[in-house]
Amino acid sequence: MRWLQDPILDVQHLTMRFGGLVAVNDLSFQAGRGDITALIGPNGAGKTTVFNCITGFYKPSEGMVALRKPDGSHLLLERLPGYDINWKGKVARTFQNIRLFSGMTVLENLLVAQHNPLMIASGFTFLGILGIGGYRKAEKEAIEKAKYWLEKARLMHRADDPAGDLPYGDQRRLEIARAMCTDPLLLCLDEPAAGLNPRESLELNELLLSIRKDNGTSILLIEHDMSVVMQISDHVVVLDYGTKISDGAPVEVRNDPKVIAAYLGVADEEVEKVEAEIGA
Amino acid sequence: MNAPSITTAGQTQAVTRAFDLGAALKDSLKTALIMLGLSIPILAYKTDQSGADLFLTPRWGLVAIICAIVFGMRLVLHAFTASRAYRQATPSSHQATEPVHAEPSAFQHVSKFAIPFFLGVALCFPVIIYLIQGGLNESRYWVDLGILILTYVMLGWGLNIVVGLAGLLDLGYVAFYAVGAYSYALLSTTFGLSFWICLPLAGILAAFWGMILGFPVLRLRGDYLAIVTLAFGEIVRLVLINWVDLTNGGAGISSIPRATFFGIPFTAGEGGFAQTFGLEFNGMHRIIFLYYLILVLALITNFVTMRLRKLPVGRAWEALREDEIACRSLGINTTNTKLTAFAIGAMFGGFAGSFFAVRQGFVSPESFNFLESAIILAIVVLGGMGSQIGVAIAAIVLVGGPEILRNLTFLQAIFGSGFDPNEYRLLLFGAGMVAMMVWRPRGLISEREPSVILKERKAISGSLVKEGHG
Numbered sequence: 041m042r043w044l045q046d047p048i049l050d051v052q053h054l055t056m057r058f059g060g061l062v063a064v065n066d067l068s069f070q071a072g073r074g075d076i077t078a079l080i081g082p083n084g085a086g087k088t089t090v091f092n093c094i095t096g097f098y099k100p101s102e103g104m105v106a107l108r109k110p111d112g113s114h115l116l117l118e119r120l121p122g123y124d125i126n127w128k129g130k131v132a133r134t135f136q137n138i139r140l141f142s143g144m145t146v147l148e149n150l151l152v153a154q155h156n157p158l159m160i161a162s163g164f165t166f167l168g169i170l171g172i173g174g175y176r177k178a179e180k181e182a183i184e185k186a187k188y189w190l191e192k193a194r195l196m197h198r199a200d201d202p203a204g205d206l207p208y209g210d211q212r213r214l215e216i217a218r219a220m221c222t223d224p225l226l227l228c229l230d231e232p233a234a235g236l237n238p239r240e241s242l243e244l245n246e247l248l249l250s251i252r253k254d255n256g257t258s259i260l261l262i263e264h265d266m267s268v269v270m271q272i273s274d275h276v277v278v279l280d281y282g283t284k285i286s287d288g289a290p291v292e293v294r295n296d297p298k299v300i301a302a303y304l305g306v307a308d309e310e311v312e313k314v315e316a317e318i319g320a
Numbered sequence: 321m322n323a324p325s326i327t328t329a330g331q332t333q334a335v336t337r338a339f340d341l342g343a344a345l346k347d348s349l350k351t352a353l354i355m356l357g358l359s360i361p362i363l364a365y366k367t368d369q370s371g372a373d374l375f376l377t378p379r380w381g382l383v384a385i386i387c388a389i390v391f392g393m394r395l396v397l398h399a400f401t402a403s404r405a406y407r408q409a410t411p412s413s414h415q416a417t418e419p420v421h422a423e424p425s426a427f428q429h430v431s432k433f434a435i436p437f438f439l440g441v442a443l444c445f446p447v448i449i450y451l452i453q454g455g456l457n458e459s460r461y462w463v464d465l466g467i468l469i470l471t472y473v474m475l476g477w478g479l480n481i482v483v484g485l486a487g488l489l490d491l492g493y494v495a496f497y498a499v500g501a502y503s504y505a506l507l508s509t510t511f512g513l514s515f516w517i518c519l520p521l522a523g524i525l526a527a528f529w530g531m532i533l534g535f536p537v538l539r540l541r542g543d544y545l546a547i548v549t550l551a552f553g554e555i556v557r558l559v560l561i562n563w564v565d566l567t568n569g570g571a572g573i574s575s576i577p578r579a580t581f582f583g584i585p586f587t588a589g590e591g592g593f594a595q596t597f598g599l600e601f602n603g604m605h606r607i608i609f610l611y612y613l614i615l616v617l618a619l620i621t622n623f624v625t626m627r628l629r630k631l632p633v634g635r636a637w638e639a640l641r642e643d644e645i646a647c648r649s650l651g652i653n654t655t656n657t658k659l660t661a662f663a664i665g666a667m668f669g670g671f672a673g674s675f676f677a678v679r680q681g682f683v684s685p686e687s688f689n690f691l692e693s694a695i696i697l698a699i700v701v702l703g704g705m706g707s708q709i710g711v712a713i714a715a716i717v718l719v720g721g722p723e724i725l726r727n728l729t730f731l732q733a734i735f736g737s738g739f740d741p742n743e744y745r746l747l748l749f750g751a752g753m754v755a756m757m758v759w760r761p762r763g764l765i766s767e768r769e770p771s772v773i774l775k776e777r778k779a780i781s782g783s784l785v786k787e788g789h790g
């Protein structure tokens with residue numbers, strides 16, 4: 041299995057407790073470099089919590105989250121301060137409930153994403169305010185990069201509109217474009233297809249596949265929409281009540297009785313009966 | 321919390337509701353009852369003294385009249401809010417999802433003409449006043465007023481960085497004004513440093529105190545942040561009062577060296593400004609110099625803010641105001657970003673403070689009480705958070721307005737000679753605030769101007785821009 045040979049992300053014994061509630065329980069999985077890995081599970085399974093642990097919004101109660109850089113070096117994400125996970129760790133994410141800078145234009149959203157390189161180019165503001173140094177050039181390049189992603193996300197015509205004015209599907213794509221403007225090695229998407237119509241969902245699949253192909257970014261994806269998961273993912277990890285119940289290629293997972301049981305909400309003994317009924 | 325702009329049923333209903341007479345009458349009656357309740361302890365009895373005895377004079381007639389007025393006004397308000405004009409003036413959820421029009425917005429209207437106009441008036445102000453008043457000494461009052469207004473414009477612009485751009489509600493801004501003023505006062509009286517050396521030092525010291533305030537409050541949001549900054553402002557004031565050895569306590573520091581024209585003092589004698597330039601000595605030379613000094617300082621504040629908005633740090637401030645969590649996910653160090661906002665805002669407060677000290681020649685803790693912070697914040701909120709020109713207009717209205725009241729002496733002819741319009745300034749201030757919140761809840765100029773454009777400049781409706789506060 042590819043993801044075991046060359047993982048970009050290695051999660052080991054991850055546990056997250058909220059008081060008495062164990063949201064994630066001793067979870068271990070790998071995401072392969074260049075793969076689209078899907079993390080699925082019923083509502084409240086703990087998927088978003090896993091994302092929050094990986095991207096530094098929660099400090100895991102136990103466990104390790106290691107990012108393997110292309111040169112083979114390891115970075116332990118749970119030890120980095122939250123903002124460094126994007127800048128040093130090169131992990132970007134989107135949110136289940138879209139978080140755009142709604143009062144800023146689409147272009148501004150994409151420039152905020154390039155904050156750190158631009159900050160260096162502006163000499164941490166000191167040179168930029170005096171108008172010396174290479175800030176102008178750096179900003180031009182940043183706008184070029186933003187344009188590249190606007191083109192890819194099909195948002196070019198809305199570049200100067202406030203992000204809050206965009207329709208829902210556009211907002212989802214803008215959030216992905218914004219995350220991609222940080223040049224991530226790993227892109228974590230929390231339910232990117234939620235609320236999209238079938239056509240938009242198809243466009244999203246294309247966008248994700250092209251991100252992987254053209255930019256070499258690995259993708260970790262939470263998704264409820266099984267058609268998306270089955271079509272584009274290389275590897276699926278299934279969570280239920282914070283515990284991993286299945287892990288493998290999409291076809292294997294689809295036929296895993298435990299997964300079917302978790303999704304249909306039946307007891308283990310009844311799984312075989314259910315399987316027979318749905319002809320799996 | 322961050323749902324996209326989906327029109328919710330509740331909002332639409334609230335906007336399109338028709339005038340409901342029964343409900344309005346009921347609500348007006350309730351309001352009148354509240355007024356009655358309030359009147360009983362305040363209005364219903366008047367204490368009259370005759371000799372050594374106190375008499376309670378009942379005034380139920382007055383209470384009845386007041387309650388009737390409240391009832392009537394509440395009814396009118398209901399009728400008004402239901403009217404079309406109100407519906408148009410109130411930003412509705414419908415407007416928020418409307419495509420942005422290509423036609424120029426209020427912001428563009430204002431900025432196209434207002435900015436050159438205001439700048440021109442500000443530059444020529446002493447000349448205009450001189451011509452109107454027909455003499456240097458006669459124009460003193462107006463130039464002083466101009467200086468006062470410009471000081472508040474500068475303070476408003478400085479606070480605008482913290483509140484308007486970074487979205488951090490700061491109720492203790494006057495503390496930095498005080499730090500700047502005392503820095504100049506102490507440095508110049510103790511070490512004899514000149515104003516031009518003290519000015520940057522005062523700015524740096526205030527910025528330093530901005531960081532000191534910033535560290536403990538970084539984890540706080542919203543109301544808690546506001547309360548801690550409020551306390552910080554009071555702490556600074558109390559330290560100034562009680563650290564008598566350093567600050568001379570409540571008595572303040574006097575005989576602070578006056579401003580010089582780049583080293584040439586404004587004195588009548590040998591080597592003074594008037595003699596050097598071959599003019600007849602007049603005390604107004606110094607006042608006019610101070611006017612241009614504060615104008616330049618204010619314009620520098622404005623220029624730096626406009627520049628910062630186009631730099632990554634400025635965009636990060638605004639992004640922080642919009643969504644702090646998204647900022648963190650994009651690798652922005654939110655701690656440092658907030659600290660720079662506090663520090664830079666405080667620095668301009670410090671500049672303004674040292675100007676205050678050099679103008680007055682005297683500083684005391686009295687000048688730096690909470691009301692000052694409140695007025696500066698009111699200027700920012702009224703102007704429209706983040707809008708530079710809006711803040712300038714608000715400063716003129718809020719600081720210049722009360723001065724106009726002082727001059728409305730003709731009203732005495734109507735209301736009798738005991739009438740002093742100036743006594744009503746806080747009442748009018750409050751009424752003005754309420755009116756603003758009804759008509760323009762996002763301030764005079766609520767549109768946000770994008771910091772960068774690809775093809776076409778479109779102003780961003782205020783209803784999309786978040787207020788931040790934490």
Ligand SMILES: Nc1ncnc2c1ncn2[C@@H]1O[C@H](COP(=O)(O)OP(=O)(O)OP(=O)(O)O)[C@@H](O)[C@H]1O
Pocket residue numbers: 058061063081082083084085086087088089090136
């Ligand atoms: N900050 C928190 N404090 C307390 N409990 C939390 C917190 N965050 C998540 N939980 C709990 O952890 C469990 C897992 O939540 P999580 O949001 O990770 O589920 P999910 O798999 O993303 O579900 P969904 O498909 O609905 O998004 C839930 O029971 C939730 O209530």
Ligand SMILES: [Mg+2]
Pocket residue numbers: 087088089136
């Ligand atoms: Mg979730």
